[in-house]
Amino acid sequence: MQKIFIGLFLLLLIFPLCFFNKEEISKRENRTLARFPSLIEEGGFNHKFGKEFEEWFADHFFKREQIIALHARIRHKINGRIENDKAFVGDNGWIFEKKGIIDVAPLSQQKGEIEYTAYILKRFDDKFKDKGIPVYLVLLPDRNKVYKEYWERYYTPKPTLDYDDEIKKALSDHDNIKIVSVENDFIRSPDKDLYFYKDDVHMTFEEGRFKIQEKVYNELLKSELKELTVFPERKENVYRINRSTFLSALLGKEGYVDKDVTYVDYQFPNKERYKESEQKSFTRQTNDEWGHITEVVYRKGFVTHPAPINKSFFSLGPCYAEDIFNLFKAVFKESAYIRINLGDNFGQDAKNHQINEIRKLFTLEPNSAVIIVTQDYFEYIEQALEE
Amino acid sequence: MLFSSLTFLFFFLPMTIIVYYTETRRIIRNMFLLFASVLFYAWGDIRYLPILFSTVFISYIGAIFIERSNHKQSTAAVFILLDLSMLFYFKYAGFFLENIGLLFHREWSLKLVLPLGISFYTFQALSYLIDVCRGGVKAQHNFFNLSLYICFFPQLIAGPIVKYHDIADQIDDRKETTDAFYYGFRRFIIGLAKKVLIANASGEIADKIFALPIAEFDAPIAWLGAMAYTFQIYYDFSGYSDMAIGLGALFGFRIPENFNYPYISKSISEFWRRWHISLGTWFKEYLFYPVSVSLMNSRAYRLIKKHFGKKTAGVFLSIVALTIVWGATGLWHGAAWTFIVWGLYNGFFILFELLTGWGKTKKSKLLSAIQHLYAVFVFVISFVIFRSESCNHALHYIQNMFGLIKEHTVYLKLPYYLNHYNILIFTLAFLFSFPIFKDILNVKNKYYQTIINIFIMIAFSLSVFELTANTFNPFIYFRF
Numbered sequence: 027m028q029k030i031f032i033g034l035f036l037l038l039l040i041f042p043l044c045f046f047n048k049e050e051i052s053k054r055e056n057r058t059l060a061r062f063p064s065l066i067e068e069g070g071f072n073h074k075f076g077k078e079f080e081e082w083f084a085d086h087f088f089k090r091e092q093i094i095a096l097h098a099r100i101r102h103k104i105n106g107r108i109e110n111d112k113a114f115v116g117d118n119g120w121i122f123e124k125k126g127i128i129d130v131a132p133l134s135q136q137k138g139e140i141e142y143t144a145y146i147l148k149r150f151d152d153k154f155k156d157k158g159i160p161v162y163l164v165l166l167p168d169r170n171k172v173y174k175e176y177w178e179r180y181y182t183p184k185p186t187l188d189y190d191d192e193i194k195k196a197l198s199d200h201d202n203i204k205i206v207s208v209e210n211d212f213i214r215s216p217d218k219d220l221y222f223y224k225d226d227v228h229m230t231f232e233e234g235r236f237k238i239q240e241k242v243y244n245e246l247l248k249s250e251l252k253e254l255t256v257f258p259e260r261k262e263n264v265y266r267i268n269r270s271t272f273l274s275a276l277l278g279k280e281g282y283v284d285k286d287v288t289y290v291d292y293q294f295p296n297k298e299r300y301k302e303s304e305q306k307s308f309t310r311q312t313n314d315e316w317g318h319i320t321e322v323v324y325r326k327g328f329v330t331h332p333a334p335i336n337k338s339f340f341s342l343g344p345c346y347a348e349d350i351f352n353l354f355k356a357v358f359k360e361s362a363y364i365r366i367n368l369g370d371n372f373g374q375d376a377k378n379h380q381i382n383e384i385r386k387l388f389t390l391e392p393n394s395a396v397i398i399v400t401q402d403y404f405e406y407i408e409q410a411l412e413e
Numbered sequence: 414m415l416f417s418s419l420t421f422l423f424f425f426l427p428m429t430i431i432v433y434y435t436e437t438r439r440i441i442r443n444m445f446l447l448f449a450s451v452l453f454y455a456w457g458d459i460r461y462l463p464i465l466f467s468t469v470f471i472s473y474i475g476a477i478f479i480e481r482s483n484h485k486q487s488t489a490a491v492f493i494l495l496d497l498s499m500l501f502y503f504k505y506a507g508f509f510l511e512n513i514g515l516l517f518h519r520e521w522s523l524k525l526v527l528p529l530g531i532s533f534y535t536f537q538a539l540s541y542l543i544d545v546c547r548g549g550v551k552a553q554h555n556f557f558n559l560s561l562y563i564c565f566f567p568q569l570i571a572g573p574i575v576k577y578h579d580i581a582d583q584i585d586d587r588k589e590t591t592d593a594f595y596y597g598f599r600r601f602i603i604g605l606a607k608k609v610l611i612a613n614a615s616g617e618i619a620d621k622i623f624a625l626p627i628a629e630f631d632a633p634i635a636w637l638g639a640m641a642y643t644f645q646i647y648y649d650f651s652g653y654s655d656m657a658i659g660l661g662a663l664f665g666f667r668i669p670e671n672f673n674y675p676y677i678s679k680s681i682s683e684f685w686r687r688w689h690i691s692l693g694t695w696f697k698e699y700l701f702y703p704v705s706v707s708l709m710n711s712r713a714y715r716l717i718k719k720h721f722g723k724k725t726a727g728v729f730l731s732i733v734a735l736t737i738v739w740g741a742t743g744l745w746h747g748a749a750w751t752f753i754v755w756g757l758y759n760g761f762f763i764l765f766e767l768l769t770g771w772g773k774t775k776k777s778k779l780l781s782a783i784q785h786l787y788a789v790f791v792f793v794i795s796f797v798i799f800r801s802e803s804c805n806h807a808l809h810y811i812q813n814m815f816g817l818i819k820e821h822t823v824y825l826k827l828p829y830y831l832n833h834y835n836i837l838i839f840t841l842a843f844l845f846s847f848p849i850f851k852d853i854l855n856v857k858n859k860y861y862q863t864i865i866n867i868f869i870m871i872a873f874s875l876s877v878f879e880l881t882a883n884t885f886n887p888f889i890y891f892r893f
Contacts, residue, residue, distance in 0.1 A: 027859060028595040031866050035598050038873070039427040076456035080420045087419055090881055097882030105832040 042088035049086075059085040140189065144196030146404045147203060149411050153388045154396055155202045161396045162204045163193075384410035414456040416601075416656045417608050419880055425453065426660075433664060439585065443561055446664060450566040454529065461528040464499060469560050471495045472538040476545040476552035476559075489546035493539055500535040503528055508748030530570035532745055536695055537563050541577040543699055550578050558584045567660035571653050573671040573691035576698070580666065589665035597662030599854055599869055604655025606872035609879050611845070612648035614838040615641045618830050623800055627809045627818060633827050635814040642800045643793050644842040647676065650689070676846040679784035680772025681762040681791055692745070701738045708733055731767055735760045746799070751807060755798040762791050 050059055063078035065071070072078070084090070151161045197203050384407055387396055414421050429449045436442055455462050475492025482488040507523040514521030541562065544550045553559040561584055568575055622630060622638030630638070654671035661668035675687035685693050708714050708730050718726035736757065743756020766772050772784055794811060801807035812818050831839075853865060 027862060027866075028591055032591070032595055032598060034870070035602075035873075036427065036430070038870075039423055042423050043427075071459065073458055073460060076414065076458070080414075080418060083420045083424060084418075084881070087423075087881055093878055093881040097878060101834060104834045104837070 045088045047086045047088065047090060137192070140192045140196055143404050144193060146408050146411070147197060147398075148200050150407050151200055151203050153411075159396060160204055161202060161398065162206055163197075163398045381406050381410045414453055416653065416660070417605055417876075417880060419877075422605075422877070422880075425449075430663060434589075442664075443584065444557060446566075447557055447561045447564060450561070450564040450569060453566040454564065454569060457529055458526075464503070464528045464531070465534060465564065466560075468496055468499060468534060468538050469556075469563050471499075472541050472563065473553070473556055473559050475542050477554065479542065479546050480552040485546050485548075489542055492542055496535055496538050496542070500531055503531055505744070505748045533572045533574055534563050534569060536574045536692075536745075537568075537577070540574070540695065540699065544577045550581050553581070565661075565666070567657040567664075567666075568668055571650070571657070572689075573654055573657060573669055574695050575668060575691065576695065579669055583666055587665040587667075593662045593665060596854060597659045597664075599659070599866075600662060601656050601659030602869050602873045602876075603854075604652045604657075604659060605876045607648045607652030607655060607845070609652075609876040610872070611838055611842050612645050612652055613879070613883070614835065615645040615648065615842060618835060619645050619800070621830065623810075627806075627813055630813065632814055632816045634830065635810060637827065637830055639793050639797050639810075639814060640839075643676075643796050644839070644846075646796060646799070647672075647846070648842060674846065674848045674851070675792075676789070677785070677848065678788045678792075679781060680766045680788055681759060682766050683772060684788055684792055685759065685763070692742070696738050696742055700741060701734060704737050705730060705734045728768065731764060735764050735767075739763070750804050751798055751801055754804055754807070755795055758795055758798060 047059075050061075060078065060081040062082050063072060063075050065075055087093075147161075147163065154161055194205055197205065414425060416422075429446075433442055433445055433449075436445065451462065454465060471492055475489070475495070478492065479485050479488045503525055504527055507525060510521045510523050541550075541553075541559070545552050553562070562575075562577060562580060563569075565575075619638055619642035622634055622641065625634075651672040658668045658670070669691060671689060671691050673687040673690065675684050678684035678687055714726055714730060717729050739756040739760025740753060741756070742759070743753040746752040746755070772788070794814075797810050797814070798804075798807045801810055809818065856862060856865065
C-alpha cells in the first residue's frame with residue numbers, strides 16, 4: 027500500500043516533465059510564451075534566472091492552457107457570472123462587453139469615405155494653419171491587422187484599401203496635419219509589450235498601453251514641436267480627468283455617481299512613475315445594479331472597449347483615448363483635443379455638446395496643438411465647420 | 414523558490430529525491446542535501462547567499478571558540494552579537510534610522526532588501542551558539558554538517574525554527590524508512606492543499622478588503638476581511654510548516670511540530686502554545702527564562718520584594734519579562750510599529766491571563782465557550798494589527814469593525830466577496846481549524862488508509878490545478 031502510494035506520487039511528479047509543452051506561442055492567449063532564460067547576461071550573472079525559469083516552467087507546463095480554461099469554467103459553474111445584458115465581470119475582476127469582437131463585421135472602408143475624411147480634415151486644419159497651430163491626427167492600429175498577426179481566427183480578409191496609406195496620401199498636400207501612426211509599432215513591438223486579446227476584448231494594462239503611449243510620445247518629440255513648451259516635470263502638476271464616458275455608455279447613465287480622477291505627477295514615458303501615478307488615481311463609479319463594477323474600475327483604472335462595428339478602424343476605447351490625451355497634456359502646456367466616439371449612446375444633446383466643444387477649438391491661441399484621436403464621426407467636425 | 418510552485422513540485426523536488434536516494438553513503442547524501450539547499454536559497458537571488466554563509470561561518474567559528482574558552486558566556490556574547498548585527502543591519506537598521514530621524518525632524522532612510530529567511534536562520538544559528546555555551550551540545554567541527562543544520566531547505570526560509578539540540582544527532586545518524594517517506598509525502602500534500610486551496614483563496618478576499626479605503630467598507634465587510642486574513646495566515650503558515658515537516662521526513666529528518674490547532678484555544682497563552690510553537694519555545698528557552706532569572710537577581714526586584722511583598726515583585730517581574738519577550742516577538746516579525754504593537758498586545762493579554770488565571774477554569778461548558786470566544790476575538794483583532802499597513806490603518810480598521818466609522822460609501826457589498834466558492838473555502842477553513850481529522854495519517858485500518866490516500870491524491874491534483882491556473886500565490890512568512 028505504502029509503496030504503491032509512493033510510486034504513484036513519484037510518477038505524478040515526473041509525468042508532467044515528460045509532456046512539456048514545446049510551443050513558443052499560446053494561440054488561445056495570443057502571446058508568446060516565456061523563453062528559457064539565459065544564465066549569463068551581458069553584465070554578468072543573470073540574477074533573475076530563478077524567477078525567469080519559473081515563468082518559463084509555468085508557461086510550458088503540461089496542458090496549462092486547458093487547465094486554465096477548465097479552471098475558469100469550473101469557477102463560473104460554482105459562482106455563476108456577474109452580468110447584465112451589456113457586460114459581465116470576468117473571473118479576474120475585469121469587465122468585458124458582451125458583444126465583443128464576435129460582432130465585428132468584415133471591413134469595408136471605401137475610397138469615398140477616405141476622401142470625405144481628408145476633405146473634412148483639410149477644412150478643419152484651415153482654421154488653425156494661419157495661427158501656426160499644428161494639427162495631429164493619431165491613427166490607431168487597424169484591429170484587423172492585429173488579428174491577422176496574433177489572433178487568426180478573428181481575422182477577416184484584408185480590405186482593398188489600407189487606411190493608413192490612403193489617408194496619408196489624401197493629406198499629403200496639407201503639411202500642417204501631422205500624422206502619428208502607431209500601427210507598425212503596435213504590431214512589431216516586442217512580445218512582452220504587446221497588447222493581446224484574450225477570448226474577450228481585453229488588452230494588457232501594464233505593458234500594452236504604456237507601449238503605445240511611449241510611441242506617441244516619441245513620435246511627437248520627433249515632430250516639429252519646438253514651438254511648444256514641454257510641461258515641467260513637477261510633482262505639483264495635477265491633471266484632472268473625467269473618465270465617466272465609457273462606463274456610462276456601457277452601463278447607462280442613470281444612477282451613476284461619478285467623480286473626477288486626479289493623477290498626480292503624470293510623467294511619461296517613465297514607466298515606474300507611471301505606475302505610481304496609477305496607484306494614486308481614484309475612479310469611483312457605481313450604480314445600484316452594477317455596484318461591483320466599481321471595483322474593477324477602481325483597481326484596474328480603465329476598461330477596454332471594442333471597435334465600432336462596421337468601421338475599418340477602431341478606437342482603443344474612450345478611456346484609452348483619454349490616456350493619450352493626458353499624455354499630450356502632460357507634455358504640452360496647452361493643447362486641444364478632439365475625441366468623438368460617444369456616438370449613439372448619448373443622443374442629440376451629447377452630439378450638440380461635442381460639436382460645440384469642437385467649435386471652441388477654433389478660438390485656440392498660437393502655442394497650442396490640436397490632436398485628433400478618432401477615425402469616426404467626422405460628420406461632427408463637418409457640422410462644427412458649418413457655422 | 415516556494416514549495417507551492419510548479420518548479421519546486423515538478424522539478425526541484427523529484428530531482429532532489431532521485432539524486433538523494435541513488436546514493437547510499439551518509440556523507441554524500443548530506444553533501445547533496447546541502448547543495449540542494451544552497452541551490453534552493455540562491456534560486457530567488459544569489460546575492461543573498463554570502464549573507465547566509467556569513468551567519469553559518471560566524472556560528473561555526475563561534476561555537477569552537479566558545480567550547481575552548483574559559484569565559485564561555487562572554488565569548489558567546491561576542492558571536493551572538495555578530496550574528497544579531499547582521500539581522501539588525503538588514504532588517505532593522507532602516508526602521509531605527511527612520512524613527513531616530515523623526516525625533517530630529519529629519520528624513521533618514523536606509524533601503525535594504527531583506528535577505529530571505531534571515532530571521533529564521535539567524536535564530537537557528539543563535540540556538541546553536543547558546544546550546545554550545547550552555548554545554549548542552551558539543552560544537553560541530555564539521556562545517557558542512559553545521560551548514561546543513563542552518564541551511565536545510567525545508568526549514569531554511571520559513572521555519573519551523575529547529576533548535577540545534579533537537580536535530581544535532583539526526584544529521585549524522587538518521588534512518589530513511591519507507592514509513593517516514595510515506596508519511597512525508599502525505600504530510601507534504603496536506604500542507605500544500607492547506608496553502609493552495611484554503612490560504613490562497615482566503616488571501617484573495619483579505620487582500621481585496623484590506624486594500625480598500627476605510628470609508629469604502631462597512632462593519633460586516635471589515636469582519637469578513639479580518640476573518641479571511643485569520644484563515645489565510647493560519648493555513649498559509651501551518652501549511653508551509655506541514656510541507657517542511659513532510660519534506661524533512663522524506664529525507665529522514667524529524668522536524669518538530671509548529672502548530673497544534675491554535676484556533677481552538679481558550680486563552681491567548683494557550684494560543685501561543687499552539688501557534689508557531691518553534692518560535693514560542695525559542696523565546697521561552699533563550700529569552701524569557703534568562704531574562705526572568707536576571708530580573709530575579711536584580712536589585713529592583715529585591716527592593717520591591719522587600720517593601721511590597723513577593724506577590725508584587727512577581728507581578729513586576731512578569732510585566733518586565735513579558736514586555737521584553739513580546740516586544741521582541743513583535744519585532745522579530747518585522748521592522749514596523751504594527752508588529753511591535755501586535756507583540757505587546759499579545760503580551761498584554763498573556764499578562765492579564767497570568768494575573769487573573771483566565772482560561773484555566775474548566776468547570777462549565779458555557780464558561781469554556783465564553784473563553785473560546787474571548788480568545789478568538791483577541792487573536793482576530795491581533796491579526797488585523799498584524800496585517801495593517803500602519804497603526805493608524807489598524808486603528809481605523811478596528812473602529813470600522815465595530816461600526817465606529819459612520820460615513821460610508823460602500824461600493825462593493827458583502828455578497829460580492831462571498832461567492833459560492835469563497836463560502837465553500839470558508840467552510841473548509843472553519844472545519845479544519847478543529848482537530849476532527851487529527852491523527853488521520855496514523856489510522857491503521859487499510860480500508861480507511863485507502864480512502865484517505867484517495868482524498869490526498871485529489872487534494873494534490875486540485876492544488877496543482879489551482880497552481881497552474883491561478884497566479885495568486887503569496888507566502889506571508891517569507892518576508893520575515
